[in-house]
Amino acid sequence: MAFDGRAGIVDIDEDEKVVIFDTYKLKKITGTRVGPILGMSEFSSPFKVACELAGLYPGDKANKYIDAGNILEPVLRDYLAARPNLMRDALSVPEGSKVGIEEPVPKEQCGYDHFHNEKVFGGMVDGYIQIDGRRDTILEIKTSHDREKWLDEDGGYTNVPMSYMLQASLYAKLSNIDRIVFLVGFLEEPDYDRPKQWVPSPENTFVIVKDRLEMDDYMRQCEEWYNEYMKGGYTPEWTDSESDQDVLKYLKAYKPGKPTKGKRRRAPNNVKPLTAYMGEGEKK
Numbered sequence: 654m655a656f657d658g659r660a661g662i663v664d665i666d667e668d669e670k671v672v673i674f675d676t677y678k679l680k681k682i683t684g685t686r687v688g689p690i691l692g693m694s695e696f697s698s699p700f701k702v703a704c705e706l707a708g709l710y711p712g713d714k715a716n717k718y719i720d721a722g723n724i725l726e727p728v729l730r731d732y733l734a735a736r737p738n739l740m741r742d743a744l745s746v747p748e749g750s751k752v753g754i755e756e757p758v759p760k761e762q763c764g765y766d767h768f769h770n771e772k773v774f775g776g777m778v779d780g781y782i783q784i785d786g787r788r789d790t791i792l793e794i795k796t797s798h799d800r801e802k803w804l805d806e807d808g809g810y811t812n813v814p815m816s817y818m819l820q821a822s823l824y825a826k827l828s829n830i831d832r833i834v835f836l837v838g839f840l841e842e843p844d845y846d847r848p849k850q851w852v853p854s855p856e857n858t859f860v861i862v863k864d865r866l867e868m869d870d871y872m873r874q875c876e877e878w879y880n881e882y883m884k885g886g887y888t889p890e891w892t893d894s895e896s897d898q899d900v901l902k903y904l905k906a907y908k909p910g911k912p913t914k915g916k917r918r919r920a921p922n923n924v925k926p927l928t929a930y931m932g933e934g935e936k937k
Contacts, residue, residue, distance in 0.1 A: 658708035659907035670890040683776035684823045688816030703888040721848035732853040755781040790832045793821040825865040835861040
């Protein structure tokens, strides 16, 4: 039987709405977790991410939206690779320069992490765009059924959700790259039932070029959050959100026998709680 990460739970404190845990290995903060840690995600939360990083919660089960994204990522990458002029025009690459896509190292070969030299941050890129044989731009591939979310005031598709900007900017920062290409494929609801039949085209697939965000402050906030909660052995408070309650229900379903009570480990006094940062806008 596979090891159940919930065995690391020391206590579920109903009064303070936190989970106290003890684990021998913490996971890294990936790009998809930056937004939730900072309270900038509609799909996840600091509590949920803490449970994932501690190995208590394995993550959401696959659904048709996740499956479609996984199936279509290589399809979209191949679509762009076959159109160097599309990349050249989007990135304003001079004529005569060679433009191409560098495939990412497969997840099975890299241990699901492309940044092994980093202790706290990690994750996997969708690829790089090379110019004259050198990495120039991070490639981030997305599928979406909500065109309105990406629509700008001029009717174009340039409005990248903040959680995606944080994700791609982290990978760009870790790769020492300043520019990002978002390749977005828009699906209709019926396409999610038959994703292998969906074909990218100029009508449903768009290239968005963005400069990476200044990540130093965001990463500092995340690292201080990590030191306080993850190294302290307890989660942030859970909320009444559906996402948090689903995680809590999963944790409570584990029956290890007689529970062992433990004291919460406190973070160092010089670590500022995440709430001190809430409300800060994007750093220019």
